[in-house]
Amino acid sequence: MTASRVSRSKYLLVTAIVLLVTMLSATDPTEDLSEAEMGRILFFDKRFSLNNSISCADCHIPQFAFSDTTALSKGFAGKSTTRNAPPLTNLGGRPYFFWDGRAATLEEQALQPIQHPAEMGMNIEELNKRLQANPQYVNWFKKQYQQLPNAQLAAKAIAAFERTLETGNAPFDLFMDGDSGAISISAMRGRDIFMEKGKCFDCHFSPDFTADEFKNIGLFNGKNLNDSGRYSVTGNPTDIGKFRVPGLRNVAITAPYMHNGMFKSLEAVIEFYNNPSQKFPDAINRDSTLNKPLNLSTREKSDLLAFLQTLTSTSAKTK
Numbered sequence: 001m002t003a004s005r006v007s008r009s010k011y012l013l014v015t016a017i018v019l020l021v022t023m024l025s026a027t028d029p030t031e032d033l034s035e036a037e038m039g040r041i042l043f044f045d046k047r048f049s050l051n052n053s054i055s056c057a058d059c060h061i062p063q064f065a066f067s068d069t070t071a072l073s074k075g076f077a078g079k080s081t082t083r084n085a086p087p088l089t090n091l092g093g094r095p096y097f098f099w100d101g102r103a104a105t106l107e108e109q110a111l112q113p114i115q116h117p118a119e120m121g122m123n124i125e126e127l128n129k130r131l132q133a134n135p136q137y138v139n140w141f142k143k144q145y146q147q148l149p150n151a152q153l154a155a156k157a158i159a160a161f162e163r164t165l166e167t168g169n170a171p172f173d174l175f176m177d178g179d180s181g182a183i184s185i186s187a188m189r190g191r192d193i194f195m196e197k198g199k200c201f202d203c204h205f206s207p208d209f210t211a212d213e214f215k216n217i218g219l220f221n222g223k224n225l226n227d228s229g230r231y232s233v234t235g236n237p238t239d240i241g242k243f244r245v246p247g248l249r250n251v252a253i254t255a256p257y258m259h260n261g262m263f264k265s266l267e268a269v270i271e272f273y274n275n276p277s278q279k280f281p282d283a284i285n286r287d288s289t290l291n292k293p294l295n296l297s298t299r300e301k302s303d304l305l306a307f308l309q310t311l312t313s314t315s316a317k318t319k
């Protein structure tokens with residue numbers, strides 16, 4: 001894939017999102033909305049934070065596949081989150097959410113940031129009051145659910161919106177559908193590295209490049225890297241340092257990377273995987289797949305990067 005092609009697909013993606021947002025924000029308030037359209041409006045509503053300062057979209061920014069551009073996001077009172085805000089695209093089929101998998105559904109997930117003291121700092125009673133004080137919301141919720149607005153129903157609508165954020169038609173999908181010109185020769189070589197020499201496919205497989213498993217790539221040493229990940233949920237010592245394998249669709253636009261946002265670029269991620277134990281020799285419990293250096297050449301690294309860049313969708317179209 002050439003550089004101009006990459007920037008063109010990014011441009012198209014951004015344009016499509018801007019158009020979509022403009023179209024949706026022109027919605028007539030008296031009109032009937034679908035559950036997902038309601039959810040989209042709630043997702044952008046700052047009343048969900050205690051001091052009315054931030055919405056979900058402040059940490060999950062639409063132009064970046066609904067991820068954040070900083071390693072750790074700032075919550076309603078300027079406090080930082082302890083993990084990187086992941087993208088929200090292609091979550092429809094996921095069996096659990098968060099880096100440590102502690103939520104089983106999107107509905108259950110949504111209530112957590114709302115009440116988190118570092119994120120939105122709200123309590124459910126206050127949120128119910130605010131939602132019920134808004135005549136538009138009362139109207140929409142009565143039509144949709146035959147009930148007054150409340151936090152649980154709001155979470156349901158937000159989850160319905162999130163399920164619409166499926167992205168397909170990336171250059172790589174077009175290539176897989178038979179358009180051999182959709183990706184560059186370099187990206188084709190990069191795909192082979194992803195599948196074989198790089199061993200990426202051992203963990204990042206399935207249509208969204210995640211097997212929904214928990215793995216430890218060696219970003220835990222109990223010292224400066226002290227987030228124990230899945231272990232904090234299960235208490236099982238074999239889970240120390242394991243995190244959910246993230247999907248890789250749109251990964252070129254979701255920097256920074258990893259649960260703590262420690263890598264600013266895909267180049268840095270590839271450098272890390274090329275020799276994980278050199279970078280973090282004291283990592284605890286690292287997956288054995290990553291014990292030996294990959295010894296990728298400069299060209300192989302740039303081929304792998306070119307492949308990862310073919311996973312960016314040109315629009316937020318349904319798969």
Ligand code: HEC
Pocket residue numbers: 043048054055056057058059060073074075076081082083084085086087088091096097098099100106109110113114118119120158162
């Ligand atoms: C202050 C920033 C912030 C706000 C506001 C915020 N989030 Fe998040 N979000 C995060 C962070 C950080 C994580 C990762 C936390 C973790 O894994 O422990 C996350 C994780 C998620 C996930 C899990 C994604 C996955 O791949 O597992 C979803 C879904 C999500 N947020 C939706 C929302 C919704 C809906 C709202 C609004 C109600 C919201 N977020 C508000 C920062 C934020």
Ligand code: HEC
Pocket residue numbers: 086194198199200201202203204214215216217219242243244245246247248251254256257258259260266269270273287289290304
């Ligand atoms: C042993 C399983 C495993 C292997 C092999 C593996 N990954 Fe990962 N990958 C993970 C896990 C787990 C994470 C999240 C780790 C964390 O945040 O601590 C991750 C994170 C990433 C991220 C960051 C995504 C984001 O949204 O932050 C990228 C990019 C990535 N991997 C690409 C690759 C590439 C390229 C290869 C091959 C060179 C590879 N992975 C090999 C398990 C693996």
